[in-house]
Amino acid sequence: MKEFFSLLKNGSRSALWACIINAVVATVKGIVFFITGNVAMFAEFMHSIGDSANQLFVYIGSALSKKEPTDRFPEGFARLVNLVLLGAVIVVGILAYETIVKGIHHIIDPPGSGSWLWLNIGVLGLAAVLEAFVLYKAMKEITADVEGEDITGFKIVTESFKNAGDAKPATKLVFLEDLVATSGALIAIIGILIGTFTPFHAAEGYASVIIGLMLFFVVGRTFLDNAAGILGISDEKMEGKIGEYVFEASRVKDIRDLKVIRQGQELYVELKIELDSEMTIKEADKIRDGIEKKILDEKGVTDVIIEFDQDDQVQNWNNPGGAT
Template sequence: MSELLKLLKQGNKSAIIAACVNAIIAILKAVAYFLTGNVAMFAEMLHSIGDAANQFFVFIGSALSKKAPTDRFPEGFGRLVNLVLLGAVIIVGIMSYETIKEGIHHIIHPTYSTGIAINLAVLSVAVILEGFVLFKAMKEVLHETGIEAKGFAIVTKSFGAYKKAKPATKLVFLEDFVATAGGLLAIVAILLSHYTAFAQAEGIASVMIGGMMFFVVGRVFFDNAAGVLGESDAEIRNKIGNMVIKDPDVKDIQEITVLKEGEHLHVELEVELDASITIAEADDIKDRLVEAISNERGVTDVIIEFDEDDGVQTWKESSTETSAPEEK
């Protein structure tokens, strides 16, 4: 039990904050929907329920992925967060389907809802709270990717960097962006439906909110399916390779792999040294390289093998994400 509590303390903080906030919002939206019967509010209610459940599972998965390796699982539990996220998107997928289905029904058979004051009040509170969580996720994205920003630059830079954030943070970012945008869309739809004869506005908003939820489902599914299979990080691979080749004792790099293990990076490389180097000298070189590579953000495990220089240059320094060593 004590081990579980220690692991939970290491869980993704953005996810648990988002889960709690969305649970509160879901309750408020559910009360508003049952009082008014507003279909846009129904869509938002399902959205918040899905987000709250999703983000809670993400928090649990991110925490359990920190568990130390065991005899049965010597490679650790890093990819567990990817598996949890794959399961979590099923919840969002179901909620997306129900949201779109209800929206289509309302478009075909439009009805006028009541309680505009209640709906607008609840949605306004929800947008403010979800916007707060989104802003926290934006700052977490920048923190995890090593980008500094202040003011409005936090918003703009986070959209360019979120793909490089940890899986759990990326999910929270996407879900709360869609939640905030969906809340604003629902407000517009309710105002249109109330002050014009366009009763289908709420149904259209519901379909659009469901569509945005499906976007999150697709994005998260493909990202984490790649993580479960074992995805390489080409950008960090080239960065580490370019750094290692500049070491005065390294003659060449035969092979280098940077594998994503959930929120961590596992690095393996085989470098060529001069054949005259002693074991003691090689050991010093290894320690130096391991320390330098371990300082890279996200790297938690480094394995280095040595071979004697064969005189054929394999590694070519490059700043592109797709370059690789030439085949021998």
């Protein structure tokens, strides 16, 4: 148990923040829904419940994935976070389905103009602000993970969208969910206003359906990303960067083979290099040490295997990562 709590200290902070805030928001939305019966509020209530539960699982999974390998599990627990996230999307999928069904019922049989207008608007407005705060924390984590520097100002928004695909699985899910949560709260507000002040009373139902469809987008994207993570996906961007490091060394002739496999949040590198046939073992070892150090300095790389071979006079390396 002591080890468990020690591991929790290394869990995704953005997921923990999101879990706490969404739990508070879900409680408030639930109370307001039972008072007002507003279908757009129901959609947001279900959304916040799903987000809070998911992000609790994500926080625990991201922490446990850092557990050291054991005799029973010699390859470690890096992929555990992917497995947890695959389970989490089931929860989101169920809630997305319920949200869409509730919205369709509202569209088919819309009630009259809504009541408790300002209570609904006030709660959703507060939720949008809180969700935006969590989204900002996730953006900070994405830019810190990818760029390795403290980015400030509006650039944090543009860089987070640009680099979201390279973020840690846990951080990416928090980013996607809170992006949908923030925009969903705004859509719900618009739906309530239209349903209240115009004859189009079904607007709240359409808002609920839109929110549900956005949740299904998160489900699909998260499932595909983490299924690939469990199988072990190659990281071509890192392969290109490592290719540059290799050819910076003198008397390296070619790269026979290079694999960078992402498992969870960790990267494993296997590299086979062709060297000048007249090179001594001592010189080769010095080159290997230099390349290995540069690779291990890259964030996320935990293991590097480098092998040597004689130059076969055939160029194999074609820089798949696109680095120049």
